[in-house]
Amino acid sequence: MQTQQTDQLPLTDCRFCSLVSKTNKEDPIGTAGTCDHWLIMELSQPWPQNLFQEHPTIKPLIGLFQKLIVKHGVKLRPMLIAPDREYSHPGFTRVLYYYRPTKLFSQFEKQEFVVPEGEATALVTAILKQLIQHPNDLSKFQQYRQPTSHIRELMVCTHAQVDLACGRFGTPLYRRLRKEYAPASNGKLRVWQTTHFGGHQFAPTLVDLPQGCLWGHLEPEVLDLLVNRNGSVSGLRQFYRGWAGLTKFEQIVECEIWMLLGWTWLDYLKTGEVLAKELNEEHHVDEEAHVDEDHPIYWAEVRIDFAAPDGSTSGAYEARVEVCGEVMSAFNSAKQMELEVVKQYCVSRLVKVD
Incomplete structure (x- = not known):
């Protein structure tokens, strides 16, 4: 120091x-910063300053983010990543979700999905609602799960x-x-x-x-x-x-x-x-x-x-x-x-x- x-x-x-x-x-x-959950979604650039408040894909999620963070005190960090020519798939959106597995841990557990663009908001909503103990069934998204825990x-x-x-x-x-x-x-x-x-x-x-x-x-x-x-x-x-x-x-x-x-x-x-x-x-x-x-x-x-x-x-x-x-x-x-x-x-x- x-x-x-x-x-x-x-x-x-x-x-x-x-x-x-x-x-x-x-x-x-x-x-x-302290974080128990990371919610990361692909979204094409450019990213304006007020992206989270204005983008039609993200805007419907803002109320849920605020409810989790402000009302329920969930340590959640939402982020966006730019699609990559090699990693990404046209017409599909990647969603990465990391979470603290236990009180004593060394790294975050990961779930990754690559879903059709039209289903990205529904998937993110389902993941987030789980954090406030709303019953949500992710089985409809299991076909989009990616085996990437090693990456x-x-x-x-x-x-x-x-x-x-x-x-x-x-x-x-x-x-x-x-x-x-x-x-x-x-x-x-x-x-x-x-x-x-x-x-x-x-x-x-x-x-x-x-x-x-x-x-x-x-x-x-x-x-x-x-x-x-x-x-x-x-x-x-x-x-x-x-x-x-x-x-x-x-x-x-x-x-x-x-x-x-x-x-x-x-x-x-x-x-x-x-x-x-x-x-x-x-x-x-x-x-x-x-x-x-x-x-x-x-x-x-x-x-x-x-x-x-x-x-x-x-x-x-x-x-x-x-x-x-x-x-x-x-x-x-x-x-x-x-x-x-x-x-x-x-x-x-x-x-x-x-």
């Missing part, structure tokens, strides 16, 4: 928020209409991954362009599914390490936004454990818990107290429980996360930027417990 920078990018030097963030050394860890999906935000940085930096990264890495995978890796999934200040930003790890500020020279996992995990530390199976402070601790244990840690089943946190020196709160996610936390006590996939070992880590500085960052690209203070966190204590 970083302390306050003295060589930060002046306001007038750049219109891309991600360049401000990167130059000022904003740490992306803890910004992945890793890399999804790069190129949604320039939401923020220019995603188009400027996401598009070339997507093209390189699609051209060089997907063909070399023997059908085990696909690469997609996606709509915005949060964090344009970290462009180019990427979701790695089914693992559920998010990455930001990516550079071409680290793609071999990210895709092939053929070197030290420390080379990816500065690009890691976190694992979506955990919350913000849990993600920060999980990253430190990963740095200790290496690649095998990603396959461990895990879950997290914030034991306590403090808004300031006078205001201590336990985890049951409601705290606005945007309200600055000064420290948090975190526990990460883990188990090996084969059950050979299990345990937990407990840690303290503290503010260790702040940087100036921009959350949107613009000719006249508004810079904001962003607190930076570090793990000040990490111990393995029985």
